[in-house]
Amino acid sequence: MENMEIYALLGFVLILSIYLGLELISKVPSTLHTPLMSGANAISGIALVGALVLSTDSNLQSAIAFLAVLFASINVFGGYLVTNRMLKMFKKK
Amino acid sequence: MSIFEDITAIQNIIYIVASILFISGIKMLGKEDTAVKGNFLSALAMFIAVLVTFISELENEPFILIGGILVGAIIGSTIALKVRMTSIPEMVALFNGFGGLATFLIAWSQFDSIGDHYFQHLLAIITAYIGGLTFTGSLIAYGKLSEKLKVVKTSIITKIFTTIFYGSILFLIFSILQPFLPEIGFNFFTVLLVITLLGGIGFVLPIGGGDMPVVISLLNSFSGIAAAFAGLLLLNNVLIVAGSLVGASGLILTVIMAKAMNRSINNILFVGYASASKGSSSEEQGEVSPINVADAFLILESASSVLIIPGYGMAVAQAQHVVRELGELLEENGTEVKYGIHPVAGRMPGHMNVLLAEANVPYDVLAEPDDVNPIMDSVDVAVVIGANDVVNPSATEEPGSPIYGMPIIEVHNAKTVFVLKRSMSSGFAGVQNPLFFKQNTRMLFGDAKESIGGLVSEFKD
Numbered sequence: 001m002e003n004m005e006i007y008a009l010l011g012f013v014l015i016l017s018i019y020l021g022l023e024l025i026s027k028v029p030s031t032l033h034t035p036l037m038s039g040a041n042a043i044s045g046i047a048l049v050g051a052l053v054l055s056t057d058s059n060l061q062s063a064i065a066f067l068a069v070l071f072a073s074i075n076v077f078g079g080y081l082v083t084n085r086m087l088k089m090f091k092k093k
Numbered sequence: 094m095s096i097f098e099d100i101t102a103i104q105n106i107i108y109i110v111a112s113i114l115f116i117s118g119i120k121m122l123g124k125e126d127t128a129v130k131g132n133f134l135s136a137l138a139m140f141i142a143v144l145v146t147f148i149s150e151l152e153n154e155p156f157i158l159i160g161g162i163l164v165g166a167i168i169g170s171t172i173a174l175k176v177r178m179t180s181i182p183e184m185v186a187l188f189n190g191f192g193g194l195a196t197f198l199i200a201w202s203q204f205d206s207i208g209d210h211y212f213q214h215l216l217a218i219i220t221a222y223i224g225g226l227t228f229t230g231s232l233i234a235y236g237k238l239s240e241k242l243k244v245v246k247t248s249i250i251t252k253i254f255t256t257i258f259y260g261s262i263l264f265l266i267f268s269i270l271q272p273f274l275p276e277i278g279f280n281f282f283t284v285l286l287v288i289t290l291l292g293g294i295g296f297v298l299p300i301g302g303g304d305m306p307v308v309i310s311l312l313n314s315f316s317g318i319a320a321a322f323a324g325l326l327l328l329n330n331v332l333i334v335a336g337s338l339v340g341a342s343g344l345i346l347t348v349i350m351a352k353a354m355n356r357s358i359n360n361i362l363f364v365g366y367a368s369a370s371k372g373s374s375s376e377e378q379g380e381v382s383p384i385n386v387a388d389a390f391l392i393l394e395s396a397s398s399v400l401i402i403p404g405y406g407m408a409v410a411q412a413q414h415v416v417r418e419l420g421e422l423l424e425e426n427g428t429e430v431k432y433g434i435h436p437v438a439g440r441m442p443g444h445m446n447v448l449l450a451e452a453n454v455p456y457d458v459l460a461e462p463d464d465v466n467p468i469m470d471s472v473d474v475a476v477v478i479g480a481n482d483v484v485n486p487s488a489t490e491e492p493g494s495p496i497y498g499m500p501i502i503e504v505h506n507a508k509t510v511f512v513l514k515r516s517m518s519s520g521f522a523g524v525q526n527p528l529f530f531k532q533n534t535r536m537l538f539g540d541a542k543e544s545i546g547g548l549v550s551e552f553k554d
Contacts, residue, residue, distance in 0.1 A: 007325065018340060030436050033446070037309070044316040047195040052158055053146060075189075084129065
């Protein structure tokens with residue numbers, strides 16, 4: 001159990017980030033609900049960073065790592081591009 | 094724990110920079126003027142975080158990594174650039190599912206290298222569960238939104254999968270406690286992976302189309318939470334920060350959507366409309382008064398203020414462009430035109446706003462229910478285009494109605510109401526709409542695009 005300290009620290013980061021997220025997004029105008037959701041969805045593609053560090057020691061692990069990178073990349077590229085496309089359409093009078 | 098040595102100090106500092114960019118990005122994404130820049134900052138953060146991770150992993154089969162990124166980039170970009178704006182809800186669901194799948198795979202891959210560290214065991218199980226649920230749940234949401242999947246709530250298939258979903262929760266609890274229980278004769282983790290994927294199907298399958306704005310927000314939140322847990326599992330701070338931000342934003346949207354329907358999240362997910370109330374007001378309510386395009390034109394031409402209320406029917410008929418054209422012609426005619434947008438109109442939060450933006454309607458003429466309801470009696474004509482439950486006066490007038498208490502756009506208080514509708518069928522809630530039978534309501538039957546197109550050509554003549 002020598003690593004419990006790091007979990008305490010990272011758990012602290014987790015709680016702070018959730019709190020920060022709730023504060024930042026609580027007053028978003030309804031016009032931006034869809035782009036916000038789609039933009040947040042692109043951010044959840046951060047799983048790509050986790051996918052990149054996966055082990056590739058066995059064939060099965062290599063296949064899992066490849067698929068994880070592939071699907072996370074679709075999420076990242078698709079998410080950001082479609083959000084950008086949507087936001088460009090919003091115009092003021 | 095080789096992970097500790099792999100993530101060097103420099104890498105961690107760059108992760109902190111990326112986290113700050115993510116935070117600023119999502120903050121700017123919440124305001125109209127800065128949204129484009131916010132999305133760019135968040136993309137930049139992603140690029141930095143991925144690049145530094147990639148450099149540190151160069152000795153780890155770069156071809157697998159580069160190959161995966163390239164193929165993913167091509168597929169993702171192609172879908173994003175080709176998709177039609179009416180299909181945005183299902184596409185967001187699909188991308189969201191892929192993010193969930195990635196975290197599911199991360200947990201799967203990591204589980205073998207955990208050893209007897211209980212906290213890691215716990216994190217791997219939770220990450221796999223939330224990620225897997227997000228993946229198959231989002232796929233079902235995709236199927237329902239794109240109308241490729243049609244399963245009745247009461248069918249036997251739905252019941253089987255719903256049962257598996259509840260079973261998966263029990264198995265999740267078992268898996269969490271597994272190290273403290275006596276040895277069992279099978280590999281419980283593999284079973285967990287399978288039952289989780291099946292459970293995700295059962296989670297979303299019974300939920301109806303009208304409740305999709307809530308489901309899609311919740312799944313969005315889940316994919317963020319899954320990424321944050323994967324971050325704890327991999328001891329990676331940028332995953333934790335970015336995942337938590339997404340989890341929080343999805344949660345806020347879920348709550349906003351549930352409030353806009355005046356229902357609890359629990360009721361939407363596990364009860365549904367059907368059992369909310371046994372029809373108290375389904376008796377015949379009188380005759381409806383139809384109107385044709387020519388007469389509707391005469392009334393619109395002499396109106397001094399018009400409120401347009403779009404719903405999912407506008408998306409189905411692809412009528413947003415003719416609607417904008419009608420709005421412009423009315424304005425040239427000296428009429429004040431506004432759009433009344435209900436938060437849950439359509440299939441995802443803000444769905445109508447995106448469609449109207451695509452058709453070049455400026456966002457400052459779009460008003461929320463709280464802005465238009467107080468001035469409703471000064472509106473000459475309210476034009477309801479393919480919306481139903483969000484303008485149903487039962488929500489304010491009939492305490493027995495399943496949708497009683499839901500905030501609506503009170504078009505029945507306008508001087509005249511036009512309802513554009515294909516037929517007399519009821520909305521998703523399956524609730525009869527007394528609006529259609531009101532004295533001041535005129536029904537304009539037919540395809541919304543054709544009806545509006547007819548009005549537009551009358552104006553041009």
